[in-house]
Amino acid sequence: MKKLINDPRRVVEEAVAGFEAAHGDLVTVSHDPIYIARKNAPRQGKVALVSGGGSGHEPLHGGFVGFGMLDAAVPGPVFTSPTPDPILAATKAVDGGAGVLHIVKNYTGDVLNFETAADLASADGIDVQTVIVDDDVAVKDSLYTAGRRGVAGTVLVEKIAGAAAERGDDLAAVAAIATRVNSVTRSMGVALTPCVVPHAGEPSFTLADDEIEIGIGIHGEPGRERIKIEPADAIVDRILAPIVDDLPFASGDRVLLFVNGLGGTPQVELYIVFRRAAEALAERGITVSRTLVGNFVTSLEMQGMSITVMKLDDELKELWDAPVETAALRWGR
């Protein structure tokens, strides 16, 4: 295992300290318990958004803290849920009296710990609602969860719900928007290589030199099938079909197409993937109106990618276009 780390047990603490040093204009950091909050939180009268989960998926979630997106992010250990304590502390720290929305990827540990934190916050008089993200069409009932997993679609939920909170929507309305984004978003991924969790020191799975895993989870959980590597266009077609068929997306739909790198994939490959995905949607009469390409929900150094498609309407498009100012996503302000 070759990594740019000091102590495998201090990876998250040191990375968060570096994040604070780099982005002190956008965030403030609590080191015990660990969470990343928006600078000058809480904002009185604004619904606050809190997300979090195991580390190793950066820039998710800390990279999305700031104007127009999250008010706080709670990073757990690598690929391990944060405990209720830091989630509760973050929730209290950013509540501005208008309530807090928890955005939770559908993994059993995350769901339970956010639920406990929400219960404790409610007992303290904070109004908390929760939206569970489960956009991954690859498998039901995976290694770490019951039901579908939450993957790259989480970025779209956080961006759009963040914009709704910023324009002044109340907690019920922000939660409804977040739920709506999740309901029109579908994703699926593919891995070319595994990744190594620092404290484990070894890959959590292995792939032969000519094998890829279709439907990979963002912690390396098994997907649908393991196949011999194919040309990029064939791989795209193989994972786009179940995405489109699931909602289903149909001719005449306008969508946001998001090609997400899993951490170790060269950018040229992400654009080769984007090219075919856009073309394949066009062949089905689906119009790509908004786009996102890059490493946003990663699995450490894993090579591979995921494709996410979100069905747009005028309101979702307007909220997507609204200004955002975070370390990893920034425009229009």
Next chain:
Amino acid sequence: MKKLINDPRRVVEEAVAGFEAAHGDLVTVSHDPIYIARKNAPRQGKVALVSGGGSGHEPLHGGFVGFGMLDAAVPGPVFTSPTPDPILAATKAVDGGAGVLHIVKNYTGDVLNFETAADLASADGIDVQTVIVDDDVAVKDSLYTAGRRGVAGTVLVEKIAGAAAERGDDLAAVAAIATRVNSVTRSMGVALTPCVVPHAGEPSFTLADDEIEIGIGIHGEPGRERIKIEPADAIVDRILAPIVDDLPFASGDRVLLFVNGLGGTPQVELYIVFRRAAEALAERGITVSRTLVGNFVTSLEMQGMSITVMKLDDELKELWDAPVETAALRWGR
């Protein structure tokens, strides 16, 4: 070799087509010869900036085409200079009558081909000036060049010269600013793993499981030494010292600190590096006033990173902060 590609000979063409499909709001693409131009170029009366070089370093350079940065980028084959033809075509396409600045990383092929294109453009009546970027302190006279190599500092030259052109500076002034940025910028990198050029199919060098290459070039050219892997903080100290000593940076300086991922490095590791680099600069009395962290000048899927330090003055800081709107760098507009 496992890659998300179709035909190794069509990697650049297909990636550029994907880039066009994803970022048609920012750029227009010429496919024969291949170059990426800013939407609605040329801008009458504005100095135009053109850069380029071998592909495989994305988002450099295409990701930096847009408002406040480049007017055109010319991607060559992977790790191979573009020929004069597309450079000349791009230069003609974006000239708005105020002249064109060529920003060229110091590799022999790039320097010669940009020089030929500049001569041909001049013969056509276009005023062209050239700035050579050579920020890498690792080695002199490397595999592909005489003198120092141009690496991640190129992003800073392109951003700041782009802002100067956008505010209306004339060609001589924009060239002077670009030269000034290069003169106060120093970089050095380290590789943990090699990368595989698609049409070669094999790594251009090998590293043992416990080895790293200090002073690596962005095409995998040899650096200063090959050592056993060390804790991240020791590696940072090892490459930051020659950077600081070279200019030299001194107590009281305000700097921009840029930690650049080489493509395959998890973001947590980049922030662990940033943490120590900022701390080590502070120990020397050097103040980090501006920051940049991410994959900006890459070597395909190579794991590793580079550190770049630029000495700031009020004007450079103002130009750095000025609005920019490109696929890979965007703020303030």
